[in-house]
Amino acid sequence: xxxxxxxxxxxxxxxxxxxxxxxxxxxxxxxxxxxxxxxxxxxxxxxxxxxxxxxxxxxxxxxxxxxxxxxxxxxxxxxxxxxxxxxxxxxxxxxxxxxxxxxxxxxxxxxxxxxxxxxxxxxxxxxxxxxxxxxxxxxxxxxxxxxxxxxxxxxxxxxxxxxxxxxxxxxxxxxxxxxxxxxxxxxxxxxxxxxxxxxxxxxxxxxx
Numbered sequence: 001x002x003x004x005x006x007x008x009x010x011x012x013x014x015x016x017x018x019x020x021x022x023x024x025x026x027x028x029x030x031x032x033x034x035x036x037x038x039x040x041x042x043x044x045x046x047x048x049x050x051x052x053x054x055x056x057x058x059x060x061x062x063x064x065x066x067x068x069x070x071x072x073x074x075x076x077x078x079x080x081x082x083x084x085x086x087x088x089x090x091x092x093x094x095x096x097x098x099x100x101x102x103x104x105x106x107x108x109x110x111x112x113x114x115x116x117x118x119x120x121x122x123x124x125x126x127x128x129x130x131x132x133x134x135x136x137x138x139x140x141x142x143x144x145x146x147x148x149x150x151x152x153x154x155x156x157x158x159x160x161x162x163x164x165x166x167x168x169x170x171x172x173x174x175x176x177x178x179x180x181x182x183x184x185x186x187x188x189x190x191x192x193x194x195x196x197x198x199x200x201x202x203x204x205x206x207x208x
Contacts, residue, residue, distance in 0.1 A: 004147070006206035009044045009182045010132055012149055016124040018094050022149075023132065024050040031056045035095070038063040039102060039132030040116035044183055048074055062090075062097075064115050086117050087139075097121040100143065102134035109156045110134065120145060129172065133157050133179065136166045148172040152193045153185025160189040164196035174202045181207050 005013045011025040018034040021027075023045040033054040038046050038061070046067055052074065061071055062082045071081055082090065086101040098120040103112035110116060110133050119130045120143060129145040135158050148167055151157035157179055158166065167175045175197060177190040187208060194203040 004176070004204075004206075006149070006176060006178055008207060010039065010130070010149070010151070010178045011050070012130060012178070014121075014123060014128060016126075018123060020095075020121065020123060021054055022119065022130045024054055026050065027053050029053040033059045035060045035062060037097075037119055037121070037130070038067055039118065039130070040064060040110065040114070041066050042133070045132065046070075060092075062119075064117060066114070084117060085115055095121060095123050100139050101137065102132045103137065104156075105135045105137065107135075107156070129170075131178075136162050140166055141169055143170050145170065145172050147174045147176065149176045149178050151179030152177040152189045153180035153183070154189070155184040160185075160193040161196060164193050167193075167201060168196075168198050171198070172201065174204065176204055176206065178207075 003015050008026050010023040012022040014020045019032050020035045021033050022037045023039055025047045027050045036059060060080050062084055065083050084099045086099050088099050090097050100118040102116045102118040104110045118132050118134055121128045127145040129143050129148040131150045150163045152160040152163045177193045180189045190205045197203055
């Protein structure tokens, strides 16, 4: 399996010296997760069923506070839950990451006061930006990364054109569109996103 994969929506798997999942959804049973990161509590980003298919004995869960009770309800021990807030830096033995506020500018679906997050994660000297559900915010424009996963479906997040403009601004080496083809958006949004990127930025479309 290749080091990066997007299964559906924002369901991302990154493998290297550790195996990381972000917002897993409708996954195969693997029980190989070293870390599972959750951006926020909406059903298309937080699935207890998917978590049960991926967790192993010492999986670490990284999550905003409003998800903790549900994790505890399926037997996850508090010692393996890291509760995060926006605008923080965290250093573990194998990885380090930052939390970036993820919110809508003019809609109420993802309010800033909810404390939901994007992640900026460094694994094996590669910096990954997992935007989750957000608009093009001032914080998003300040991101520096090698690989960026950004939503393109519109309606509840930035749309494909806004996402392309953001990527052209922050200039990662690789951009990967997410958040389409499940609730809103289609592969056409991903294709428009790709066409609008600067030629210096690689793009890979995973969800078909």
